[in-house]
Amino acid sequence: MAYTQVLSTSCMFYKEDRVPMTSDNSKMKPPHVLTVAGSDSGAGAGIQADLKTCAARGVYCSTVITAVTAQNTVGVQGVNIVPEDFVVEQLKSVLSDMQVDVVKTGMLPSVGIVSVLSQSLHEFPVRALVVDPVMVSTSGDVLAGPSILAEFREELLPMADIITPNLKEASALLGCQQLKTVSDMRSAAKLLHEMGPRYVIVKGGDLPDSLDAVDVFFDGQDFYELRSSRIKTRNTHGTGCSLASCIAAELAKGSSMLPAVKVAKRYVETALDYSKDIAIGNGTQGPFDHIFRLKSNGQKSHRQVGFNPSDLFLYAVTDSGMNEKWGRSITDAVKAAIEGGATIVQLREKDAETHKFLEAAKACCEICHSHGIPLLINDRIDIALACDADGVHVGQSDMPASVARTLLGPEKIIGVSCKTIEQAHQAWIDGADYIGCGGVYPTNTKANNLTVGLEGLKTVCKASKLPVVAIGGINASNAGSVMETAVQNLKGVAVVSALFDRECILTETRKLHAVLKTAASMTLQRTH
Ligand SMILES: Cc1ncc(COP(=O)(O)OP(=O)(O)O)c(N)n1
Ligand SMILES: Cc1nc(C(=O)O)sc1CCOP(=O)(O)O
Numbered sequence: 001m002a003y004t005q006v007l008s009t010s011c012m013f014y015k016e017d018r019v020p021m022t023s024d025n026s027k028m029k030p031p032h033v034l035t036v037a038g039s040d041s042g043a044g045a046g047i048q049a050d051l052k053t054c055a056a057r058g059v060y061c062s063t064v065i066t067a068v069t070a071q072n073t074v075g076v077q078g079v080n081i082v083p084e085d086f087v088v089e090q091l092k093s094v095l096s097d098m099q100v101d102v103v104k105t106g107m108l109p110s111v112g113i114v115s116v117l118s119q120s121l122h123e124f125p126v127r128a129l130v131v132d133p134v135m136v137s138t139s140g141d142v143l144a145g146p147s148i149l150a151e152f153r154e155e156l157l158p159m160a161d162i163i164t165p166n167l168k169e170a171s172a173l174l175g176c177q178q179l180k181t182v183s184d185m186r187s188a189a190k191l192l193h194e195m196g197p198r199y200v201i202v203k204g205g206d207l208p209d210s211l212d213a214v215d216v217f218f219d220g221q222d223f224y225e226l227r228s229s230r231i232k233t234r235n236t237h238g239t240g241c242s243l244a245s246c247i248a249a250e251l252a253k254g255s256s257m258l259p260a261v262k263v264a265k266r267y268v269e270t271a272l273d274y275s276k277d278i279a280i281g282n283g284t285q286g287p288f289d290h291i292f293r294l295k296s297n298g299q300k301s302h303r304q305v306g307f308n309p310s311d312l313f314l315y316a317v318t319d320s321g322m323n324e325k326w327g328r329s330i331t332d333a334v335k336a337a338i339e340g341g342a343t344i345v346q347l348r349e350k351d352a353e354t355h356k357f358l359e360a361a362k363a364c365c366e367i368c369h370s371h372g373i374p375l376l377i378n379d380r381i382d383i384a385l386a387c388d389a390d391g392v393h394v395g396q397s398d399m400p401a402s403v404a405r406t407l408l409g410p411e412k413i414i415g416v417s418c419k420t421i422e423q424a425h426q427a428w429i430d431g432a433d434y435i436g437c438g439g440v441y442p443t444n445t446k447a448n449n450l451t452v453g454l455e456g457l458k459t460v461c462k463a464s465k466l467p468v469v470a471i472g473g474i475n476a477s478n479a480g481s482v483m484e485t486a487v488q489n490l491k492g493v494a495v496v497s498a499l500f501d502r503e504c505i506l507t508e509t510r511k512l513h514a515v516l517k518t519a520a521s522m523t524l525q526r527t528h
C-alpha cells in the first residue's frame, strides 16, 4: 500500500490509447478505483458521485456499498446499514479479482465496517488508500457517529495515503474545538498527520468570512494553501465525495499526490461553475453535474491527461508580423518548426483579425495534434476555446490565470509570464501549469520589455513551484548558457525571432534543438 509505489510510476500518465497491459500482455487494464461508501438515492454524493467522478476522469470505478440512504436535496430521510459480513463479501469479490489500483472510502457507518475494511486491505493490498472521513452530510445529518472515531484513528488513518476531512470532521477526529482560521487548519493538518496518513488536506469550504475556498495541504514537511474561487451556487451537495474520488482517480492514473489534489480541486471548482444554475429538487442543497464535459459544446478532448513539463524544452512562439515579412502562412511556419524539433507551439498573433486567427488556429491545432505537439494560444481565451487548443499563455496584464482556469476547465494548459517571485507564487495559486520567465536577454520582439537577465531567471526558477520556460532574446548562440545554468525547474526556452524571423525556420529550429540537446546532456553529466 505504500504510496512510494505510486510515486515510482508517476511518469506513467495513462493516455486513452496507452494503458498498461494485463498479465497476459494482450489486454489493456484501465486505471481502477474501488469506492467503499454509502449509496445516495439523490445521486449527488456517495457511491453515485464517485462513479460519475471516475467516469468523468476516465477511470474505471467498482463499488462496495456500506449503507443505503434515502436522501434528497432536503436531507437524509433514512439510513439502512449493510451487514458487516456482506460488506466483507463485496470487498472480497472485487479485491480478489479486479486488480484495483486505489481504494477510496466514504461513509463507513459502523465500527465493524471500518474494522473489516482494514482487514481486507491488509489481505489485498492496493497502491494507495484515500480516506474521506465522512461523518456529517452537507444537510447536517449524522452519517457515522462518534463511536467510530477510535477505530478510524487506530486502524484506518495509519494505513491512509491521504485523508480529506472538512473542518467539522478534522475537529471530530482530533477531539478539539471548532476550527475557525487557516492557522487552525494548519495546526489540525499537522496533528492529523501525526496519526499516520502520509498526506492530509483539511478542506476549508465552511470557513467563515472567506472569499476563496481555501484548503490546507500538508505533506509532513510543508504546508500548501490551495485556493479556488468560491462559486455562488446551492448545488454543492457531494463536493467532498467528488474531491476525494477525483484524487483517487488521478492517483490511479499514476499522478503523484500534490498534482492529484490540485487537479481534483480544479475539477470540483469547474463542475460547480458549470452547474451553478441547474435546478434539481426543492431543498436547500442540490447536486452538481459531474460529467459537465460531455455537454461542453460537444468539444472533443485531444489530451486526456495533464500537462507534461518536458514539453517546454523547445517552445516555438509564432509572430504574425514575421510570417508576413517572409511571405509565409502561419500553418507553414508551424509545420516547419515542428519538423525542426519544436516540442510545443504558441500562436502569438497580435495583429491578426479574429476570423482569420480562428481559421489559422483550427488548422494549426490539426497539424500539432497529428504530431502529438500541444498548441497554446497567446492572450485569446476565446480563440483557444473556439478551436479547442490545448491551452493559453497569458501575461500580467491579460486575463487573470484564475479566471482563465475557470473558463477553460481543469484539463487545459495555462502558462503565465512572470518576472518576480511574487508573480510566480500567484501563478501557482491561480492554477497555472507553467510560467514563462524573461526577458532573459534584450529583445526587439516585445516593446519595452524589462530584461531580468540570467540572475533574474535563476531567482524566479528557484522560488517557483511550477516548471519554467525562459524567454526573451534567446537564440542558438546563447541557449546553451541559459540551459547550462541547470537551475531547478527550468525546462526549456521559448523563442520567437531566432526561429521565425529567419529565412529557413526548419534549419534554425534544428540548430536550436541540437544546442539544447547538447546542453541537456552536459548538465546530466555534471549532475551524475
Ligand atoms: C512562453 C511565454 N512566456 C512569456 C510570454 C509573454 O506573454 P505576455 O507577457 O502576455 O506578453 P505577450 O506575449 O502577450 O506580448 C509569452 N508569450 N510566452
Ligand atoms: C513574447 C515575449 N515575452 C517576453 C517576456 O519577457 O515575457 S520576451 C518576449 C519576446 C521573445 O521574442 P524573442 O525570442 O524574439 O526575443
Ligand SMILES: [Mg+2]
Residues within 6 Å of the ligand: 378, 379, 393, 394, 395, 398
Ligand atoms: Mg499577453
